[in-house]
Amino acid sequence: MEKDAKKTFAKIAESLRQYRRADLSDFEDDLGAHPVDKLYVDPIPNDGILGMVLSSNTTFVLGRKGTGKSTIFSRAQSEIRDKGKNISIYIDVKALYDLLGESGVPVSRIEDRNISEDVLREHLLRKAFLSAILSDLIKELHIACERLPFWSKLFGNKKELIEKVRGRLALFHIKIKEGILSDAELPILRSITRKTEDHTKQLHRTTAKAKAEVDASLIKLTGNLSSEFSALEEALTDNKIYESYSDAVLRSFPFSDILNEIKQLLEELGLRRLIIFFDDFSEITWSDQRLFVDVILSPLNNSSDERVKLKIAGYPGRVYYGRIDPGKVDTICLDFAELYKSHDIQSAESAAIDYSTRLLSHRFKEFGLDIKDFFAQRPTFEESMRVLFESTFNVPRLMGYILKYCYQDSVTKGRRISPADIRLASQKYYGEVLAKYFDRRNRYALEPFERKLDRHNQQELLDAIVTEAREVRRGILAKEIGGSYFADVPNPPVSHFSVDPSLDKILSSLELNFLLTRYHQMRDKDGKDVSIYALYYGLCENDPLCQYS
Structure with missing residues (x-):
């Protein structure tokens, strides 16, 4: 292998591991302008997913981290720009959320002793x-309009419309910074203050009682009293208070005027629709997502x-629809079990392996390489693609990590990548990335909103599943399980298991973080519905007694 080819391989792996869609601009020197347009490969043939995202409906695109949601959005925006019938803007929800969390809002004490x-x-x-979401929306709309081919020919009222909306939002920002509240907000904030004060008194009484009984208990209680919930979040768990609060916040926004001006702008520009892409929607907390949906998304969608029209990227189990009707x-x-769902698992696997092969072959070609020059031909290239699918379940970011480890271990040494190299790479990815999920200091791991187990108990659950897999393997080898059915299998695989679908939510946190993957849904020999799960490939490689199927 030539030195330049090795460096290009590293760039290909890096392009698959990108965490921000804008980062693909780093490869413009290699690919030219608009790298996403050149690199995009749809998960299903004939750009099926892209076509659904470009439909005239509001669309939720769900998938675990790294499944390609941002890339699909970027490609869809490019298509919208080329057709010129609609206008689109992109909002990174997590970036705005993190920015507000770091900068904070200065609070001036209001003359109301009934609000803490x-x-x-x-x-x-x-x-x-x-407000930052709305302001960014108006700013991006302004930028998108200026990019229209006919924008420079417009004068007068049409340009003044956006400036009018931006000015209204600027005044609204000033009101927030000064702590100015509307008449609709004061009653509910007083009610929340009373509720939080009552709750605090109750906690103090509980703590005092615990202290009197056992000093050791106090340590445990005060650890909980620091609480992952703030005072306001705690109050908003009461649905009646939340409804009153969200309605008050909604009434405090000049939404009707903003929507009317956006519609008037579209009309005068001769455009059909404004399409808004909201990315990383699931990275915000439950209480903030509820408000975001009920105060921002629902009015935009329903009024x-x-x-x-909205295009929203989120994670399974971390989506709140609120006043948006899921049926409409x-x-x-984008996750394997749903995207390639079929009557038989073989068809689903074939479709998934086809996508992995198309994605990587196309990317190597765009970077000027032939993928087959880097993979061993014995066993076959197709076998390598199968093992790559089994260790990534078609998640592009995971493919990038696997290729990164293969680059370090094989490509830099001039060796072609074998299935054994891919298995070793998956083992490294498990140890260096996925296993970190159980580190309590890991602030970046996310849980489904309806989490059933805390992280410690999830680790115990995963350990119990692995222990059971070892026992099954021992039983097979001892012919206690399966009799002579596995007689010709010296190393029986035990990575897959079935559970009743009612237990899916118990496993959802492990699945969201790739330690498990739901593989298939079917009926067992008794006609009962079961969910089939697979342990992560690298976890099985890490444990020789838990062989992957």
């Missing part, structure tokens, strides 16, 4: 986040006379 400073600060932070929107799931 803590509740007021948290309230203004949430309003600042929602725009079909002139505004499209939902696309």
Whole structure:
């Protein structure tokens, strides 16, 4: 292998591991302008997913981290720009959320002793986040309009419309920074303050009682009293209070005027729709996502006379629809079991392996390489693609990690990649990345909103599953399980297992973080529905007694 080819291989692996869609611009020197357009490969033939995202419906695109949601959005925006019938903008929800969390909102004490400073600060932070979303929306709309080929020919009222909306949002920002509240907000904030004060008194009584009984118990209680929930979040778990609070926040926004001006702008520009892409929607907390949906997304979707359509990227188990009717929107799931669902698992696997092969072959070609020059031909190239699928389940970012480890271990040494190299790479990825999920200091791992087990108990659950897999393997070898059925299998695989579908939510946190993957849904020999799961390939490689199927 030539030195330049090895360096290009490393770039290919890096391009698959990108965490931000804008990062693909780093490869413009290699690929030219608009690298996403050149690299994009649809998960199903004939650009099926892209076509669904470009439909005239509001669309939720769901998939675990790294499944390609941002890339699909970027490619869809490019298509919208080329056709010129609609206008689109992109909002990175997580980036705005993190920015507000770091900068905060200064709070001036209001002359109302019935509203606590803590509740007021948290309230203004949430309003600042929602306002930042709207402001970014108007800013991106302004930029998108300026990119229109006919924009420079427009004068007068049409340009003034966007400036008018931006000015309204700027004034709204100032009100938030000064702590100015609307009449609709004051009653509910007083009610929340009373509730939080009552709750605090109850906690103090509980703590005092515990201290009197056992000093050791106090340590445990005070650890919980620091709480992962803030005062306002705790209050909003009461649905009646949340409904009143979200309605008050919604009424405090000049939404009707903003929507009317956006619709008027589209009309005068001769455009059908404004399409808004909201990325990393599931990275925000449950309470903030509820407000985001009920205060921002629902009015945009439900009150725009079909002139505004939303495209929202999220994680399975971390999506709140609120006042958006799930039956009237499209939902696309990019995870293997849903995307390639079929009557038989062989068809699903074939479709998935086809995507992995198409994606990598095309990417190597765009970078000027032939993928087969880097993979061993014995066993076959097709066998390597199968093992790559089994160790990544078609997740492009995981493919990037596997190729990175293969680059370090094989390509740099001039060796072609074999299935054994891919298995070793998956083992490294498990140890260096996935296993870190159980580190309590890991702030980046996310849980489904309806989490059933804490992280410690999830680790115990995974250990129990692995222990059971070892026992099954021992039973097979001892012919206690399966009799002579496995007689010709010296190393029986035990990586897959079935559970009743009612247990899916128990396993959802492990699945969201790739330690397990739902593989198939079927009926067992008794006609009962079962969910088939697979342990992560690298976990099985890490444990020789738990061989992958």
